[in-house]
Amino acid sequence: MTYSSLIRRSAAGFALACVVLLSAAAHAAVNIQDVTSERGINAWLVEDYSVPIISIRFSFKSGSTQDPAGKEGLANLITGLFDEGAGELTSDQFQEQLDDAAAEMSFSADRDTVSGSMRMLAETRDEAFELLRLAINQPRFDQKPIDRIRAQLIAGIKAQERNPDTIAQISWAKAFYGTHPYSRRSEGTEEGLNAVTANDLRDFHRRVFARKYLNIGVVGAIDADTLSTVLDKLFGPLPAEPELQLVEKATPNFDQIVKVDYELPQATLQFAYPGIEREDPEFFAAYLMNHILGGGTFSSRLYDEIREKRGLAYGVGSYIANRDYSSALVISTATRADRADETLDIIRQQVELMATQGPTQQELDAAKRFIKGSYAIKNLSSSRSIARTLVGLQEEKLGIDYIERRGDLIDAVTLETVRSAAKRILTLQPAIMVLGPAVQSD
Numbered sequence: 001m002t003y004s005s006l007i008r009r010s011a012a013g014f015a016l017a018c019v020v021l022l023s024a025a026a027h028a029a030v031n032i033q034d035v036t037s038e039r040g041i042n043a044w045l046v047e048d049y050s051v052p053i054i055s056i057r058f059s060f061k062s063g064s065t066q067d068p069a070g071k072e073g074l075a076n077l078i079t080g081l082f083d084e085g086a087g088e089l090t091s092d093q094f095q096e097q098l099d100d101a102a103a104e105m106s107f108s109a110d111r112d113t114v115s116g117s118m119r120m121l122a123e124t125r126d127e128a129f130e131l132l133r134l135a136i137n138q139p140r141f142d143q144k145p146i147d148r149i150r151a152q153l154i155a156g157i158k159a160q161e162r163n164p165d166t167i168a169q170i171s172w173a174k175a176f177y178g179t180h181p182y183s184r185r186s187e188g189t190e191e192g193l194n195a196v197t198a199n200d201l202r203d204f205h206r207r208v209f210a211r212k213y214l215n216i217g218v219v220g221a222i223d224a225d226t227l228s229t230v231l232d233k234l235f236g237p238l239p240a241e242p243e244l245q246l247v248e249k250a251t252p253n254f255d256q257i258v259k260v261d262y263e264l265p266q267a268t269l270q271f272a273y274p275g276i277e278r279e280d281p282e283f284f285a286a287y288l289m290n291h292i293l294g295g296g297t298f299s300s301r302l303y304d305e306i307r308e309k310r311g312l313a314y315g316v317g318s319y320i321a322n323r324d325y326s327s328a329l330v331i332s333t334a335t336r337a338d339r340a341d342e343t344l345d346i347i348r349q350q351v352e353l354m355a356t357q358g359p360t361q362q363e364l365d366a367a368k369r370f371i372k373g374s375y376a377i378k379n380l381s382s383s384r385s386i387a388r389t390l391v392g393l394q395e396e397k398l399g400i401d402y403i404e405r406r407g408d409l410i411d412a413v414t415l416e417t418v419r420s421a422a423k424r425i426l427t428l429q430p431a432i433m434v435l436g437p438a439v440q441s442d
Helices: 003-022 074-078 091-100 122-137 143-159 164-177 190-195 198-208 224-235 283-295 301-308 337-357 361-379 383-395 402-411 415-426
Strands: 033-036 042-047 053-061 104-109 113-121 215-220 256-261 266-274 316-322 327-336 431-436
Touching: 033 224, 042 224, 042 383, 053 122, 053 383, 074 104, 074 143, 074 190, 074 198, 091 122, 104 122, 113 122, 113 383, 122 224, 143 190, 143 198, 164 256, 164 266, 164 431, 215 224, 215 383, 266 337, 266 415, 283 301, 283 316, 283 327, 283 337, 283 361, 283 402, 283 415, 301 316, 301 327, 301 337, 327 337, 337 415, 337 431, 361 383, 361 402, 361 415
Parallel strands: 042 215, 256 431
Antiparallel strands: 033 042, 053 113, 053 215, 104 113, 266 327, 266 431, 316 327
8 A cells, every 4th residue: 555545544543543533422221223225235224414424334144154165264365354455446446535535444254254344434335335245246256465464363363373362262263163174273274275266255255245144234425215326336246145065953962071271370261061952942031141250250150159259260251152053051261360269159159159059039130131131232322333233133133123122022021931941051061161271070
């Protein structure tokens, strides 16, 4: 990139940042519109003219699970190339025009999706959307940018090769998921990335970028009629159906201990119990139970027992991880190596208490208040976070009225259903990872 384009990008980014700062408190409530274009492309829209910006986010069903064997990192590599030239525009030309349009564009991949987003000023939306159209439909995948982005990714992978946490997570994934694609590194490997060719990238783009399983969220200064036209322009040229590799449901290996011996002053501990699917009738009961156990950062049982009462760790937490092909309830913390066994025992004790007795009514009532009250702060605080939330709700098939119904769904959870969910999830022996000096942990 030239010096002048760097100056333009800085100026454009500053202008957009100033507008974004003005919008930080503008989203107390959202009114979601269901927009369907003439070609049948669907999006959820929240109109907001309080500031002149537009945010769009979209996702395709894909991710690193679609990386061919031996070419791990393909999904990661392709997401770094969409602003590296498209249509007739070379990499430098594309980025210069992106700067001139005062727009920010990014793509990313996780295990299950490839996502894209753009944030722009309303007055330059035509120029910005045209660049996004080119990126989605006509990425160039020129060799020079491929080599540069690949080298950056490989450098990052090499930098982590001796990182104990990275080593432990690689061992954990292989032990927990076996041969399932979830056992592979989502960022890829040096060998896999080196094996990827421009034709592989074009084939991945052709197979994955399709209208089925496409989810779109738009927030900002744009009306439904205008958005309808934009949707056809951006996504209309894509094929109707993707050509995805079949991925089976994962069968995680519980009831095991994965030890990664490493001479460190502290030990990292991780537990995994069976999770619960998002559409399961007991999901909110399990979600509330997890909050009481370890999900409530400063108010959970684990935090109280491990941090507050004994000072064994700076932090401890748990969360329910939902993926397309697996789910798990995960507990993690780090403690002094010579007190790892004590910490492991406390976690086991607290899990057993939750599984056998469940929470109290007072704990449940407090968890309900917090989870209802914190949702807007976490998910609706900016145009970017709202767009991300809209796409997430679509991916999880929760319905356009979910935000309105959510409070009632939480209030409907009873103490008995929470106890039932706790017994169901926490009774099975977990998979446990211990990273650090050799400890008993059995």
